[in-house]
Amino acid sequence: MSNNNVECLECGADVRVPGNVMQGEILKCGDCGIELEVTELNPLTIDLAPMEMEDWGE
């Protein structure tokens, strides 16, 4: 894993992080396809991106 990359929380693959990444940005793992959210920039921290749900209304 390079300094600018993070390890996928799902499959452990190397996920590229753009140099101009922003807090809250959603990254996609190229190997397993899962989405990851950048929750902190310093230190660079990721979490699984928010789940997508469906709902009725309005």
Added chain:
Amino acid sequence: MPSELLVELVSRYSPSRHETPAVEYLVAWMQGHDFEAHIDEVGNAFGRRGPANAPHTLMLLGHIDTVPGEIPVRVEDGLLYGRGSVDAKGSLCAFADATALAIIPDGWQVIVVGAVEEEVATSKGAHHIRDQFCPDLCIIGEPSGADRITLGYKGRLLVDFSLTRPLAHTARPEPSVGALGAAFWYEILGWCAAQNEGHTAHFDQIMPHLRSINTESDGFHDTVRLTVGFRLPPHHTPTSVFAEISRFAPSDATLQPSSMEQAYQGDKNNALVRGMLSAIRGQGARPAFVSKTGTSDMNVVGAQWNCPIVAYGPGDSNLDHTPNEHLPLAEYDKAVAVLRYLIERL
């Protein structure tokens, strides 16, 4: 203590086209909390904090009307009961409370609108606002839950079908008009099922509903009338669906489309969504995204403004339009904190 604004506004029952007392209250409240506020040309409550000539605008577009059905307003065990507590005065009041509390960043104005007539097909208030402004960011005030962000709403189409034929003896072999109306409906069901193949999410499917079917006779002619509603995914426009299903109608049938709204689905990677994710996490919560199978004023303004747009507000939308509509006050306070966090970090 519950928000005074929330309790007072929910207490002012305001079904569509009867919003004036609620609008007057909200405008007066905003005037008392450092907003420039007035009632606009179509009756919307309008309030602004920050300079009108600021280069950037955050539009907080809520609606102040409700569906009919007055519910006695009361607070029990931390829940506020009342018509509109969830859909959507909770969201609108959270917009106003958060904007009033926030320090507005330099270069920004924050506009709060309580639009009229969202719960009827006219969406008069949102159409007016859509043509007056072009904001940088927009949040639609609808209940998503304080920890969730609504990214999209499905589109909509209503079709009225009418077929009249001369009365014939039922011993004759020709199908009745009622049977022809039913056949039209079954053709629609089959076409929708074919279109939905491979789409597992409800948001991505065409959802047809037979809203009514009636036959009548004047002694000389039989008539069948159907109203069919469609909830549409982003990849089907109301116009294209109407054209497709028109093929299934007998040539002497009359078809009338109405309530045509294009679905809208926002992007997940933009400044507004990033800000909302941080704001929700800032309250110690884990955010989630949601797509809705209904429609809202997002459908009205989304395509024209073409800016980052989400819907957000406290409450469970499963309680929308129900006699049990109620809003947890703790969730309301959380939504105010999320919105204030967002505004102060624009």
